[in-house]
Amino acid sequence: QVQLIESGGGLVQAGGSLRLSCAASGRTFSSYGVGWFRQAPGKEREFVAGVNWSGGSTYYAVSVKGRFTVSRDNAKNTVYLQMNNVKPEDTAVYYCAADREPYYGPRHYHYDSWGQGTQVTVAS
Secondary structure (H helix, E strand, C coil), X not given: CCCEEEECCEEEECCCCEEEEEEECCCCHHHCEEEEEEXXXXXXXXXXXXXXXXXXXXXXXXXCECCEEEEEECCCCEEEEEECCCCHHHXXXXXXXXXXXXXXXXXXXXXXXXXXCEEEEEEC
């Protein structure tokens, strides 16, 4: 397993942008698939985006496609989620998760490691 720490959350106005980071420990992180999930109060955790081990393949939820971009820098052991044109419904705690298989899709039970989450609040 790897240790994951998210950062970059905060308060942003609707239509604005925010970049989340997921920093990982472990020399093998570059072989892991990584997913971003979010959970709003009173709602179930939902998949947002995923990236394969190399960064060459990505996968997005319909609700964020065209607005969010997931990428990674394996030299820095970091995965990013660039959030553009954010909406109030994007308000949630955002989590990154890593899978050694390396899976990067929407099924949360595939993932081996999870971060503690970072709060994103979008004001209307």
